[in-house]
Amino acid sequence: MVSFTIQNVLIAASDDYATVDVQIVDGVIAAMSTTVTERSRSAGYAYAPNLQAIGTVIDGKNKLLLPGFFNAHTHSSEMWQRGIMSAFPLELWLAELYDFAPLDPEQVYLSALGTAVETLLSGGTSVVDHLVLIPGLELETIAIATRAYREVGIRAFIAPLIQDESLSAGIPSGESAQTHEPYFRTTAATLEIIEEAVRQFHRPDEGINILVAPTGIQLCTDALFQGCIELSDRYNLCRHSHLLETRAQQKLAQEKYGCTAVEHLKRIGFLSNKTSLAHCVWLNDADIAILAETQSTVVHNPLSNLRLGSGIAPILKYRQAGVNVTFGCDGASSNDSQDLLEAIKIGSILHNITDSDYQHWITPRQAVEMASLGGAKGLNIADKLGSLTVGKKADLVLYDLTNLSLLPRTDPIGLLVLGRPTNVVNSAWVNGKQIVADGKVTTINVDELRQELFNRSQWETKRKSETVAQIEAHYRTVMGL
Amino acid sequence: MVSFTIQNVLIAASDDYATVDVQIVDGVIAAMSTTVTERSRSAGYAYAPNLQAIGTVIDGKNKLLLPGFFNAHTHSSEMWQRGIMSAFPLELWLAELYDFAPLDPEQVYLSALGTAVETLLSGGTSVVDHLVLIPGLELETIAIATRAYREVGIRAFIAPLIQDESLSAGIPSGESAQTHEPYFRTTAATLEIIEEAVRQFHRPDEGINILVAPTGIQLCTDALFQGCIELSDRYNLCRHSHLLETRAQQKLAQEKYGCTAVEHLKRIGFLSNKTSLAHCVWLNDADIAILAETQSTVVHNPLSNLRLGSGIAPILKYRQAGVNVTFGCDGASSNDSQDLLEAIKIGSILHNITDSDYQHWITPRQAVEMASLGGAKGLNIADKLGSLTVGKKADLVLYDLTNLSLLPRTDPIGLLVLGRPTNVVNSAWVNGKQIVADGKVTTINVDELRQELFNRSQWETKRKSETVAQIEAHYRTVMGL
Numbered sequence: 008m009v010s011f012t013i014q015n016v017l018i019a020a021s022d023d024y025a026t027v028d029v030q031i032v033d034g035v036i037a038a039m040s041t042t043v044t045e046r047s048r049s050a051g052y053a054y055a056p057n058l059q060a061i062g063t064v065i066d067g068k069n070k071l072l073l074p075g076f077f078n079a080h081t082h083s084s085e086m087w088q089r090g091i092m093s094a095f096p097l098e099l100w101l102a103e104l105y106d107f108a109p110l111d112p113e114q115v116y117l118s119a120l121g122t123a124v125e126t127l128l129s130g131g132t133s134v135v136d137h138l139v140l141i142p143g144l145e146l147e148t149i150a151i152a153t154r155a156y157r158e159v160g161i162r163a164f165i166a167p168l169i170q171d172e173s174l175s176a177g178i179p180s181g182e183s184a185q186t187h188e189p190y191f192r193t194t195a196a197t198l199e200i201i202e203e204a205v206r207q208f209h210r211p212d213e214g215i216n217i218l219v220a221p222t223g224i225q226l227c228t229d230a231l232f233q234g235c236i237e238l239s240d241r242y243n244l245c246r247h248s249h250l251l252e253t254r255a256q257q258k259l260a261q262e263k264y265g266c267t268a269v270e271h272l273k274r275i276g277f278l279s280n281k282t283s284l285a286h287c288v289w290l291n292d293a294d295i296a297i298l299a300e301t302q303s304t305v306v307h308n309p310l311s312n313l314r315l316g317s318g319i320a321p322i323l324k325y326r327q328a329g330v331n332v333t334f335g336c337d338g339a340s341s342n343d344s345q346d347l348l349e350a351i352k353i354g355s356i357l358h359n360i361t362d363s364d365y366q367h368w369i370t371p372r373q374a375v376e377m378a379s380l381g382g383a384k385g386l387n388i389a390d391k392l393g394s395l396t397v398g399k400k401a402d403l404v405l406y407d408l409t410n411l412s413l414l415p416r417t418d419p420i421g422l423l424v425l426g427r428p429t430n431v432v433n434s435a436w437v438n439g440k441q442i443v444a445d446g447k448v449t450t451i452n453v454d455e456l457r458q459e460l461f462n463r464s465q466w467e468t469k470r471k472s473e474t475v476a477q478i479e480a481h482y483r484t485v486m487g488l
Numbered sequence: 489m490v491s492f493t494i495q496n497v498l499i500a501a502s503d504d505y506a507t508v509d510v511q512i513v514d515g516v517i518a519a520m521s522t523t524v525t526e527r528s529r530s531a532g533y534a535y536a537p538n539l540q541a542i543g544t545v546i547d548g549k550n551k552l553l554l555p556g557f558f559n560a561h562t563h564s565s566e567m568w569q570r571g572i573m574s575a576f577p578l579e580l581w582l583a584e585l586y587d588f589a590p591l592d593p594e595q596v597y598l599s600a601l602g603t604a605v606e607t608l609l610s611g612g613t614s615v616v617d618h619l620v621l622i623p624g625l626e627l628e629t630i631a632i633a634t635r636a637y638r639e640v641g642i643r644a645f646i647a648p649l650i651q652d653e654s655l656s657a658g659i660p661s662g663e664s665a666q667t668h669e670p671y672f673r674t675t676a677a678t679l680e681i682i683e684e685a686v687r688q689f690h691r692p693d694e695g696i697n698i699l700v701a702p703t704g705i706q707l708c709t710d711a712l713f714q715g716c717i718e719l720s721d722r723y724n725l726c727r728h729s730h731l732l733e734t735r736a737q738q739k740l741a742q743e744k745y746g747c748t749a750v751e752h753l754k755r756i757g758f759l760s761n762k763t764s765l766a767h768c769v770w771l772n773d774a775d776i777a778i779l780a781e782t783q784s785t786v787v788h789n790p791l792s793n794l795r796l797g798s799g800i801a802p803i804l805k806y807r808q809a810g811v812n813v814t815f816g817c818d819g820a821s822s823n824d825s826q827d828l829l830e831a832i833k834i835g836s837i838l839h840n841i842t843d844s845d846y847q848h849w850i851t852p853r854q855a856v857e858m859a860s861l862g863g864a865k866g867l868n869i870a871d872k873l874g875s876l877t878v879g880k881k882a883d884l885v886l887y888d889l890t891n892l893s894l895l896p897r898t899d900p901i902g903l904l905v906l907g908r909p910t911n912v913v914n915s916a917w918v919n920g921k922q923i924v925a926d927g928k929v930t931t932i933n934v935d936e937l938r939q940e941l942f943n944r945s946q947w948e949t950k951r952k953s954e955t956v957a958q959i960e961a962h963y964r965t966v967m968g969l
Contacts, residue, residue, distance in 0.1 A: 313834075342907075356794040411606070421572050427830050
């Protein structure tokens, strides 16, 4: 493990900035110099670093150092369909998505690389990949995504996406009596795959984590949830799921359980301080209280929620209730990018229209904390990650404050969160290992990746999904369209 | 005037793409080869350009050619305060903005350059600058912004921002009796400045246009509006104004006129096919019908409307009513970037949550048309700009489809609008003159601009606005906070 010292770098300190030196030893933040704030500096105090440089010296001048962000919910292989998905709500969009899902492990590998690169270059050092598994090649899918994340060096939380009901079961029945095809794989077989994945790939110390990740109440039986809870307890795994992304799912929960989805998930014991839940758009106040009480984390995916017309998650209410919130890009078929800074910006300012009292609005500094410490909390790892704290792991990002998109100089974090920063990530480290330098990913050849993505795709216009043709009329009826 | 030919380039053609050659002669699209669609090409037809190359040959392979977009509402000098403005609604935000407004013409020059560069590198070839005038240096402000836009070569619509009531008049009185300081300059003097600006700077053939641009009903008397209408008629000038950005303005219009702002503006004759109106968040159905009937244009500034908590403009209703809509970034103190592709993305997908019927949602192709032809219509220049049409002016943008953010290859326009494209503008031309080549602005030195912006600014944290301290209590009372 290499050691290094970042000298003379700007960091956030209480409500001000400070210029400090930061020592990293064996992948851990070993020491930080006593801070000199910008205010005291402009009042005439000289900059006086008091740390000896250890190892490689990194010049932090005119740069901002922040803890790495978490891309806390995505589906990497959706990259293959970004830009082309129809303007549909989730239920129809899913049908189109699965009609054209990539079935080649090599594609999974390339899109995991692409997801990692875009996340890194927008400030993320961790990614939660709710990974779509190729039927019949489930463990191979997990293996190849693991390989991709290890090669890039990003910290990966691989959450194999599992279900045990067929797609049509995810749409409310309404007045009609609907029957659904049984799912092609048994619940037990699915749980065996996950357990085997844990044995083969779950290596937290090496930056690779497996999560139990039922897709959501809309497509999973209680037996599947309970199997996941058991695995989570046995192997100390985090839990991840979609939750109440759409109004249709809210209806479905009532049909299925006679109560809200949150009440049901609490009853069966899925909610915990190791549980992160993507979307959470259609929760009521009692549901919100349950999330707070169980210390569950909400992963906010604002762009996906707009793109699919899902709605605006009540993020200000979550914050007021003490629920931990962090951000995700969601899969690139519903966003259609993996730019975490974009998700943080929109995920902050979107809520200003939901509460006319501006004193409740999310400030840029709060947004940064949600994206870093909030992400770590959601993965039950806040003791090791998520802030610039001596003793925590060095998952760090250094931003170039001389980039046009961050000028003129005003409030660096304000510019980063509220602006549209491009090409601003100068360096990134995961576990103390540098994986971005001078604005370039150093661990893989990004030009080759581009060439592969180009060669394996072609420009096309709108496709026709056969499944959508089958289910659209029912969807419109049930949803009153 | 140079001539050139773009060969083998992808363009949008009906609901497909075509590979064509495009000839530009004397600043005008002179000819386009018969189109070969991607579908017919993949069906085995060979690519057969049938145009002889004239002038310089530009290789269009793996690139997409679109008409330049319009950044149809911004305030360039707000760039100096981006990133640092408090989380406030418009009325308080304005007070903070003006307490720290730049008063140096050189700053106006630099921020106009910066606004032009960011607009260009995100697909815009025209900018509507609702330009804040330095008191006492009004014509100098207009002169220096004009100089900046001429140097960059972007097409500029300079709309000097004028008012004749003081800032506090923009907040509803509520039950209280409020008196306001008189504005420091008379209505007549203001109109004289505008008329002089028209004489000195209005040169449409050279790409510089002056607009009459009262800031809005909240700070302008009818006399000012009427003076603007007269100038508009006499000199054939377009008209620009803010309209009903906030709920407070909706209240104020009722206090001031006893009717809606739109009804009042119609009555005094401000609305026309030369009138573009920024924001339009708080209109009712009758107001919308008036905009359609008068052929007025709505400029949608989605990011600013979120950032300031103004609300969601009813854009789908405008489109259904036949009102022309285009996009703006708004000033960088309320956005805080001038990335037009970001405004187009958010301004499209934001509305999916306002109408559960996805058949009404804005598609990427519609968004592109709104940003190009919609912008031209709003400036009464659709006969000359806004589409790839033989005979129209060559304001063109060439996008590099091999950039990682536009891969894998799917639907190029879908990727451009719904993704988060970075560094994708390869070339841009205004009036046939190339001003971006190989991803770089060729007309000014952007590194020098960065250095100037850096040198004239400093990192700072939150400031205290004295005006906000004076008016905040009244604002909270009137707005029921």
